Amino acid sequence: xxxxxxxxxxxxxxxxxxxxxxxxxxxxxxxxxxxxxxxxxxxxxxxxxxxxxxxxxxxxxxxxxxxxxxxxxxxxxxxxxxxxxxxxxxxxxxxxxxxxxxxxxxxxxxxxxxxxxxxxxxxxxxxxxxxxxxxxxxxxxxxxxxxxxxxxxxxxxxxxxxxxxxxxxxxxxxxxxxxxxxxxxxx
Numbered sequence: 001x002x003x004x005x006x007x008x009x010x011x012x013x014x015x016x017x018x019x020x021x022x023x024x025x026x027x028x029x030x031x032x033x034x035x036x037x038x039x040x041x042x043x044x045x046x047x048x049x050x051x052x053x054x055x056x057x058x059x060x061x062x063x064x065x066x067x068x069x070x071x072x073x074x075x076x077x078x079x080x081x082x083x084x085x086x087x088x089x090x091x092x093x094x095x096x097x098x099x100x101x102x103x104x105x106x107x108x109x110x111x112x113x114x115x116x117x118x119x120x121x122x123x124x125x126x127x128x129x130x131x132x133x134x135x136x137x138x139x140x141x142x143x144x145x146x147x148x149x150x151x152x153x154x155x156x157x158x159x160x161x162x163x164x165x166x167x168x169x170x171x172x173x174x175x176x177x178x179x180x181x182x183x184x185x186x187x
Contacts, residue, residue: 044144045107045118046144047107049141049145049146050105050120050145051105054121054139055105056148057137057139057148058102058135058139060076060151061073061076061137061151061154062100062124062126063097065086065087065097066095067093068087068093070087073086074180076150077150077151077153077154077181078181079182081181081182082178082179082180082181083180085173085178085180086156086178089156089177090131094128094129095126095128096126100126100135101124101125102124103125104122105120105122106120107120108121109184112144115142116144117141117142117149118141119152119183120139121171122137123170125159132160133157134156134159134162136154136156136157136169136170136179137151137153138151138171138185140152152183152184153180153183154180154181155169155170155180156179157169157178161177171183
């Protein structure tokens with residue numbers, strides 16, 4: 001009986017010691033990671049990651065528009081102001097988002113700002129019956145494009161208006177369009 005009790009005590013002490021070492025290792029790894037991130041000198045934006053974030057965020061915006069829920073759209077955005085006007089612009093539940101055509105992703109920023117933030121935006125042509133619309137989705141990234149901060153702006157307009165502007169419409173609000181959020185770059 002004494003041997004069983006001493007084995008239990010020894011096993012408990014061993015497990016406690018393993019737990020202490022595991023916690024110490026995790027804390028040390030986290031501290032080391034934070035020091036490396038603080039000391040890193042990134043010179044070039046990670047455009048590949050930025051385009052991935054733009055594609056992911058655009059897909060989520062389209063899902064939110066398909067549901068016609070301003071709350072769902074607002075939840076994706078950094079600033080949800082104007083989400084109601086975007087969801088109410090058209091009958092999005094009938095739109096063909098599966099066959100939306102991207103006009104490509106790009107950034108209006110020449111380089112990341114002092115905080116390492118940089119925009120990337122994408123425009124899509126979306127059909128709804130016989131009508132075509134242009135959807136603009138702007139994503140904000142940080143750490144020179146390595147972190148996804150979320151959707152900063154969403155804009156919608158008719159394709160006819162887009163053509164009238166010589167394909168230079170970039171999500172800005174006017175009499176023929178609606179926008180939500182706040183663009184991270186001036187338009």
